[in-house]
Amino acid sequence: MDSRTVALIRTTFKAVAAEEGGPARLASSFYAILFTDYPQARDFFPAAMDAQRDRLVKAISYALDRLEEPNKLLPFLAQLGRDHRKYGVQPEHYVAVATSLKTAMRIFAGSEMWTDEVERAWSEGLTIIGEAMIGAAEKEVTPATWTGTVVERRDLLRNLTVVRLQLDQPMQFAAGQYISVQIPSRPRMWRYLSPAVPANTNGEIEFHIRSVLGGWVSPAMVGQTIVGDQWLLGSPLGGLGIPRNTKRKMLMVGCGTGNAPLRAQLMAMAQRRVNPRVHLFVGGHHPCDLYDLETLSALAVANKWLTVTPVTESDENPWWYLESGETERNWDGLEARVTGQIGKVVASYGSWTDRDVQIVGSPSMVQTTKFRLMAAGTQAKNIRHDPLF
Ligand SMILES: Cc1cc2nc3c(=O)[nH]c(=O)nc-3n(C[C@H](O)[C@H](O)[C@H](O)COP(=O)(O)OP(=O)(O)OC[C@H]3O[C@@H](n4cnc5c(N)ncnc54)[C@H](O)[C@@H]3O)c2cc1C
Numbered sequence: 001m002d003s004r005t006v007a008l009i010r011t012t013f014k015a016v017a018a019e020e021g022g023p024a025r026l027a028s029s030f031y032a033i034l035f036t037d038y039p040q041a042r043d044f045f046p047a048a049m050d051a052q053r054d055r056l057v058k059a060i061s062y063a064l065d066r067l068e069e070p071n072k073l074l075p076f077l078a079q080l081g082r083d084h085r086k087y088g089v090q091p092e093h094y095v096a097v098a099t100s101l102k103t104a105m106r107i108f109a110g111s112e113m114w115t116d117e118v119e120r121a122w123s124e125g126l127t128i129i130g131e132a133m134i135g136a137a138e139k140e141v142t143p144a145t146w147t148g149t150v151v152e153r154r155d156l157l158r159n160l161t162v163v164r165l166q167l168d169q170p171m172q173f174a175a176g177q178y179i180s181v182q183i184p185s186r187p188r189m190w191r192y193l194s195p196a197v198p199a200n201t202n203g204e205i206e207f208h209i210r211s212v213l214g215g216w217v218s219p220a221m222v223g224q225t226i227v228g229d230q231w232l233l234g235s236p237l238g239g240l241g242i243p244r245n246t247k248r249k250m251l252m253v254g255c256g257t258g259n260a261p262l263r264a265q266l267m268a269m270a271q272r273r274v275n276p277r278v279h280l281f282v283g284g285h286h287p288c289d290l291y292d293l294e295t296l297s298a299l300a301v302a303n304k305w306l307t308v309t310p311v312t313e314s315d316e317n318p319w320w321y322l323e324s325g326e327t328e329r330n331w332d333g334l335e336a337r338v339t340g341q342i343g344k345v346v347a348s349y350g351s352w353t354d355r356d357v358q359i360v361g362s363p364s365m366v367q368t369t370k371f372r373l374m375a376a377g378t379q380a381k382n383i384r385h386d387p388l389f
Helices: 001-018 022-037 040-043 050-065 069-089 091-113 116-139 218-224 255-271 293-302 343-349 363-375
Strands: 146-157 160-167 179-182 190-194 204-210 230-233 249-255 278-284 306-312 355-360
Touching: 001 050, 001 091, 001 116, 022 040, 022 050, 022 091, 040 069, 040 091, 050 069, 069 116, 069 179, 069 355, 091 116, 146 204, 146 278, 160 218, 160 230, 190 306, 204 255, 249 255, 249 343, 255 293, 255 355, 278 293, 278 343, 293 306, 306 343, 355 363
Parallel strands: 249 278, 249 355, 278 306
Antiparallel strands: 146 160, 146 230, 160 204, 179 190, 179 230
16 A cells, blocks of 8 residues: 555544544444444444444554554454454455445545545555455464353452363464453453463463453453353454564563463463573552462572562552451562552663563553653564554
């Protein structure tokens, strides 16, 4: 795609997105057009559409920001196409989405901005995106979905649960990737979860799940999951992971359940003979939020290339944890816990210019930590994180 085409697409999207309430109104309008013109498409979406609307606009922005970087965009679209097989989407559905999105954009942009050239640019952009997704889906030989039977659930905190599943067949994913998951009580409300263990031939998988206050799905995952439940899983997504034979040292920063994809990578690395040095900062609000120190301690004791620094914003635990009678323990092999905001703490250690950096956590934690590191001298090109939606 030439730079003028990219510029036309970006300018029109940014103009719409910059309006007061623009992204939400664009998403509402797009879905209204899609469901009116192609009623069969409604079946792919949940009854409650609010979270879905937000994700659509974020996903479009993410793709548009990378239009000039095909080496990043195409693998992302290929993964998305493989994952979309879980909905049963067919090539004609991509056409329906592209047509509805263009109609919604045309209405919002107005006839002055929506020229024939802009229309052609959007058609070209959406065709490239659709073809990349359809092509990858058609070539894929792995199943569209895996069924995972819950074999264990373990509550670690009142809002955090470990769920272990037995897949109907092994899934090949790179440690650090994430997977789209649907639970029986929340049909069509797929949510991303990151496996906390590397892929294995037994098809065993583990997720660490935090219940988000007011969320549609995570409270049900944490509060209602029982052994024997059957979850549906889509194809693996994401570009985190440590390349084999890399000599570059790593910096990992994870908060809350963001620890899961990082410890999965550390476990995978522990099976290799040679590894670069890794410094992991694992964060939480309260000391009790550092729910996985036992595993991290075992990894650090057994692997000299690994340094683990626990970080919390507060030194105190919440009342409900204090009532449980648990106290903070000192784990072998770990650095002393540091108190402070995790981004600030990590940046206070230096500029980390010799490291490849991975940041995992809530969108605000990822953005703040990235900002702090870049202010300290870390180059943006060395920082990786998952899309923030
Ligand atoms: C790449 C990726 C990997 C993920 N891996 C995991 C994982 O391993 N374990 C895990 O527990 N979760 C993980 N998540 C988050 C998870 O996918 C859901 O977004 C989260 O569980 C909330 O879903 P929900 O349906 O309960 O909330 P929703 O109904 O989707 O949202 C309800 C409200 O909560 C807000 N919200 C959503 N997520 C958060 C959050 N984390 N913190 C604060 N507010 C939030 C929303 O903006 C919305 O206002 C991951 C997300 C991504 C993008």
